[in-house]
Amino acid sequence: MRHTISILLENTAGSLSRVAGLFSARAYNIESLSVAPTEDPTVSRLTLVTRGSPEMIEQIVKQLNKLVDVIRLIDLNEGQSIERELMLVKVRAIGAEQRAELARLSDIYGGRIVDVTESSYIIELTGDGEKLDAFIETISAKRVLEVVRSGALGILRGTKALRA
Amino acid sequence: MSEQLRGAEIFVRALIDEGVEFLFGYPGGAVLHIYDELYKQDTIKHILVRHEQGATHAADGYARATGKPGVVLVTSGPGATNAVTGIATAYMDSIPLVVFTGQVPTHLIGNDAFQEVDSIGITRPCVKHNFLVERVEDLAATIKKAFYVATSGRPGPVVIDVPKDVTANVCAYEYPKTVEIRSYKPNTKGHPGQIKKAAQLIMAAERPMIYTGGGVILDNASSELTQFARLLGFPVTNTLMGLGAYPGSDPQFIGMLGMHGTYESNMAMHQCDVLIAIGARFDDRVTGDLAKFCPTARIIHIDIDPASISKNVRVEVPIVGSVTNVLSELNRLLQEAGVTPVDRESNPWWRQIREWQKLDCLRYDKGSKLIKPQAVIEALHRVTGGDAYVTSDVGQHQMWAAQFYKFDQPRRWINSGGLGTMGFGLPSAMGVQLAFPDKQVACVTGEASFVMCVQELSTCLQYDLPIKVVSLNNRYMGMVRQWQEFFYDRRYSHSYMDALPDFVKLAEAFGHVGMRIEDPADVEGALKEAFSHKKRLVLMDFITDQSENVYPMIAAGKGHHEMHLAPSSTTERELA
Numbered sequence: 079m080r081h082t083i084s085i086l087l088e089n090t091a092g093s094l095s096r097v098a099g100l101f102s103a104r105a106y107n108i109e110s111l112s113v114a115p116t117e118d119p120t121v122s123r124l125t126l127v128t129r130g131s132p133e134m135i136e137q138i139v140k141q142l143n144k145l146v147d148v149i150r151l152i153d154l155n156e157g158q159s160i161e162r163e164l165m166l167v168k169v170r171a172i173g174a175e176q177r178a179e180l181a182r183l184s185d186i187y188g189g190r191i192v193d194v195t196e197s198s199y200i201i202e203l204t205g206d207g208e209k210l211d212a213f214i215e216t217i218s219a220k221r222v223l224e225v226v227r228s229g230a231l232g233i234l235r236g237t238k239a240l241r242a
Numbered sequence: 243m244s245e246q247l248r249g250a251e252i253f254v255r256a257l258i259d260e261g262v263e264f265l266f267g268y269p270g271g272a273v274l275h276i277y278d279e280l281y282k283q284d285t286i287k288h289i290l291v292r293h294e295q296g297a298t299h300a301a302d303g304y305a306r307a308t309g310k311p312g313v314v315l316v317t318s319g320p321g322a323t324n325a326v327t328g329i330a331t332a333y334m335d336s337i338p339l340v341v342f343t344g345q346v347p348t349h350l351i352g353n354d355a356f357q358e359v360d361s362i363g364i365t366r367p368c369v370k371h372n373f374l375v376e377r378v379e380d381l382a383a384t385i386k387k388a389f390y391v392a393t394s395g396r397p398g399p400v401v402i403d404v405p406k407d408v409t410a411n412v413c414a415y416e417y418p419k420t421v422e423i424r425s426y427k428p429n430t431k432g433h434p435g436q437i438k439k440a441a442q443l444i445m446a447a448e449r450p451m452i453y454t455g456g457g458v459i460l461d462n463a464s465s466e467l468t469q470f471a472r473l474l475g476f477p478v479t480n481t482l483m484g485l486g487a488y489p490g491s492d493p494q495f496i497g498m499l500g501m502h503g504t505y506e507s508n509m510a511m512h513q514c515d516v517l518i519a520i521g522a523r524f525d526d527r528v529t530g531d532l533a534k535f536c537p538t539a540r541i542i543h544i545d546i547d548p549a550s551i552s553k554n555v556r557v558e559v560p561i562v563g564s565v566t567n568v569l570s571e572l573n574r575l576l577q578e579a580g581v582t583p584v585d586r587e588s589n590p591w592w593r594q595i596r597e598w599q600k601l602d603c604l605r606y607d608k609g610s611k612l613i614k615p616q617a618v619i620e621a622l623h624r625v626t627g628g629d630a631y632v633t634s635d636v637g638q639h640q641m642w643a644a645q646f647y648k649f650d651q652p653r654r655w656i657n658s659g660g661l662g663t664m665g666f667g668l669p670s671a672m673g674v675q676l677a678f679p680d681k682q683v684a685c686v687t688g689e690a691s692f693v694m695c696v697q698e699l700s701t702c703l704q705y706d707l708p709i710k711v712v713s714l715n716n717r718y719m720g721m722v723r724q725w726q727e728f729f730y731d732r733r734y735s736h737s738y739m740d741a742l743p744d745f746v747k748l749a750e751a752f753g754h755v756g757m758r759i760e761d762p763a764d765v766e767g768a769l770k771e772a773f774s775h776k777k778r779l780v781l782m783d784f785i786t787d788q789s790e791n792v793y794p795m796i797a798a799g800k801g802h803h804e805m806h807l808a809p810s811s812t813t814e815r816e817l818a
Contacts, residue, residue, distance in 0.1 A: 088425055091374065092362055103367045133552070140549035146371040146391060149425040242424065 080109070081135050082154040082161060082232045085124040085142060086242050089115050093147040097124065100145065106130065106138050110163075110229030121149065121242045125232045149242050158235040164202070165210045166192075168224040169217060171199045180217060187213045198223065206230075244416045249378040249409035250275035253342070256385040258285050259417040262313050264304060264676055265289065266297040270317025271357060272344025275409040289676065289705060292697035294321050296669040298328020299695065302337050303670025306656045307631055308677045309462060311338040311392050318344040319357030322403075323364065327663060330368035332399040334660025335483060336460055338392040339399035340385075341365075347407040348376060361403045370398030378411035383418055390421045395428030396547040397460055428546065432563030432571060440518075440542045440559045441575040447516035449538075449591045450476045453499065456483030456659070457521020457545060458565050459652045464488070466569035467520065473576050475583030477595055479507040481522050482644055483659040490648030491628070493586070496595060497604075500528040501796050502641045505603035506595050508794070508802040511536055513594075519543045521565045524554040525660070534801025544568045603794050603807060604645055612787035613762050615639060615714040618769075619646035622684060622712055625769040630682040631656065631674045635667035635691030638720035641792040643686040665694030668711065672698060675707040682710070682773060689715040689783075690739055699752035702779045710772050711781040713745065716788045724791045728806070749781035760785045 087093050094113060101108050109127040116123045128138060135153070142148050154161070171177045177199070184191055184201045187209070193200035203213055207230065214222060234240065247255065253276050257265065266289045269277045280288050291297040294316045301312025312332075316325045322343040332339045343365075346355040362374050371391050373384045381404070388400040444450065452474075458467050464487050471478050471494055478488045479499040488495055497504030499511055511517070517539040522528070529535045532554060541557040543550075544565055551560040561568050586592040606616045619642050622630070632647055633656040634640040640657055649655045656674060658666040671685040692713055702709055714720075722737040749756030755778050759768045765784065772780035794805040 091376075092366075095363070096366060099366055133556075137549065137553060140551075140553075144547070144549050146423065146426045 079132070079135070079155075080127065080129050082159065082230060083126045083128065083139065083142070083151055084154055084232055084240055085126060085151040086116070086149040086240060087122045087124055088147040088149060089120050089122040090147065093122070094124075096145050096147055097126070097142065100141055101128075104137075104141065106134065112229040112231055116242075118242060125230055127230050150240060152234070152240050154232045154234065157238070159232050160235060161206050161230050161232045162204050163207055163210055163230050164204050164228040165213075166226045167201045167203070167214065167217075167222060169199050169201065169221045170197060170223055171221075172197050183213075183217055187216075189213070244414040246412050247415040248275070248412050249381055249404075250279040252378065252381050252413075252415050253385070253404070253409065254279045254283060254286065255415060256382050256417055257313065258283075260385065260389050262286055263310075264301075264673075265313050265315055266291055266301045266673070267315035268294050268297060268317065268321060270321050270344060272318035272321075272346060272406045273315060273342075273404075273409070275406065276315065276344075289672070290701065291669065292700050293695065294324035295327050295665065296672075296695055296698045296701065298325045298339065298341065299331065299663075299666050299669035300673040300676075300698075301339055301341075302328060302332045303633060303656055303673030304677050305332070305337050305339060305673070306670070307653050307674040309653065311340055311389060312673060314339060314341040316341070316343055317357065318346055318361070319359045321357075322359055322361040326364060326368065329365055329399045329401065331658050331661045331663045331666060333368045333370070335456060335658065336397050337399065338397040340388050340392050341399060341401045343401060343403050345374070345403045345405040348405045349407070351405065361401065365401045368399075369401050372401035372403065374403045375405070375408050378408050378413045381408060382415060386418045386421050387423060391423070391426060395426075429562055430546065430564040430567055432544070432561045432568035434571070436559055436561045437568060437571050438575065440561060441572055441579070443516055443540060443542060443559060444474065444518060444572075444576070445579060445581060447476075449513060449515040450474070450518065451510050451514035451516070451539070452476050452478045452518045452520065453481070453511065453522055454478065454484045454487055454520040455481040455522025458484055458487040461521065461546070461565040462652070463521070463565040463569055464652045466566055466573065469573050470569050470576075473573060473581055473583060475586060475589075476518075477510055477592070479503065479511070481525070481528055481659075482657065484522065485644060485655045486649035486652045489650040491650055496599070498644055499802075501530070502645065502792050502794065504645075505601050505794055505805060505807065506598035508796065508805055509598045510595055512802040514539050517541045519557070520569070521545060523550045526554070529554060530796045530804075531799050531801050534803075536802075601807075605808060606790070610762065610787060613759065613765060613784055615642050615716070615784070615786045615790055616646050617762065618712060618714060618765055618784050618786070619643050619686065621766045621769050622686070623647050625766065625773055626682050626684065630654070630684045631671075631678065633657065633667045633671040633674060633683070633685045635687040635694075636662045636664045637688050637691060638716075638724065638790075638792050639686050639688045639691075639714040641721075642714070664691040667691060668702075668709070669695050669698045671709045672701060672705070672707050675709055676705065684710045684712055686712045686714070688720060689713055689717065689742055689745070690719045693743075696748070699749070699754060699779070703753045706777065707779060708775065708777055709779050711779070712769075713781065713783050714786050715742075715745070715783050716786045716790070717742065718788060721792070727791070728795075728797070745781055745783040749779075754779040754781060756781045756783065758783045758785065
């Protein structure tokens, strides 16, 4: 099953490699991983998406907790959470008709055109992974020149917060 | 105002403030400032090994025997990589070590400088934690943290990588009195509700089994374990790492379990209804085939490491906490409930165990004209009064030492259980002998393992370490040969130790005493003579029966009830 784990990690040199190394050493799989410092610059927040049996997920959580640099973590599957991913898509956009259609589709998906040239657009879009996949399909993969995606970010709904 | 010191001085002062007795090390370019400071003091005794692997194993032996962290200092590059085997050995057996690796100056890191290696990256998967010290201001606090992390919770090795310029720079020195790591708070007190649940399950057991591992020894919980077992009168088995936690000569002790465990222990595991696992981690050499493991047991598991619980085997009552705390609490509950020990004479479970014991699974041919390795270990036990510290290397001799030297005390049996590191025996014995200069220290080894760290014979001479090396020389890598006999149709591929040295001359060349023993009648006398050399290292080269195998044996993929027994046994035919 797919699990999204949020981790607060000491923001020190090499701490990310401990998390990544744990996954490779124990043959766990990382589907996506996104990392950035938090409002407290000594702490990084990771959102890690992985897949495994319930036993494997239990071990992943325990092994992550065992890392000295891991301050706190939560398996977002244990509650209601929101997940978002950011995507930037560079598409071929030539001719008035095509450009209008792309602008319209972007609008429908709640995207924004953030770069315009005579023959291309860059569209910015957020949402869960499925929505982003659907957008690519809708605009037709042939038109896509380049895609960059952030990996999932997750947060619990409600007032409960993951804090150092 | 606090004193202004150079990094190298801070290093030495911090170790003194930490109470470090011995520093096992080998100098090199990146640590020369530190060595210069070591030269100026005599509080910390530096032990110069002959290879960095020896330093880590020696510190490891010291730690296992004393319970105090072992401390190592090596240089950058090859110094660090040579130390890795010893670090990984300590990691697998949860031994507290603090290993300092020198590093090239900070401005050269990443430059492929001379003797540069990414020590943090290389050691990361085999340490509990590691630190790169980037500023001299962080050095003292990092050392404090390293000792705390290494020795608390589930212990383990910690590496501190120290760039050369950090040891030259100056800052104010004050050794922190306390340490606080927000991301590291090991839980030592077991959950009271879970402990109560365990007590109820224990009191209702009909066919109970106490299975304990190295965690009992690491947490110094032998007396709590002994009290627990005696309160109940239950049978006790120990893992290879747990031997000595419960007295080996006690009638409730029914031998080691697992791949080379006793018939009675493994059968009792297979048929028990309540399994009480204490400070053990259900290692594959212990469990055999997981699908066949303890099919009828409800399992209680006490361990300090939450990640060890339900990792390999799902358990019904997990208790995360220090073994000492949890067992004390359990003992209190059991006493309050007024439990009395089961009567071993009349109890049906014990009667069954006695039936299994009648098989005498460790029996061997005592009338052989060749020296039987088992007989050497039994003689060693007699000659040392069962009171020696015994280190070992890895292979058949290790299993025979575990089976035949009945350890009555914890921290006496010192071996590489998890990683299985050949070459561990001699250097680890050095650490033990340094810690206990007046005690008998024996290194049980084989001719193959022994030469893997043979260079440390020099260290033994330099520091007058009167270790008694008991080498069971069968001219084979015995365990490899045994597997080839059983599973590879006797194709003894590269397991024959051709071109062996003359071990007597080898010992003498290093300045020690060498003995060769070829007649079974001479075994005990030779051991007595060797141990009468109070001040000398004696290397005893026992020429043993080449065909001897370790029994019982559970082959890979088999269950506890599917043991391979010594050929003379009737039960083997029954099982087949």
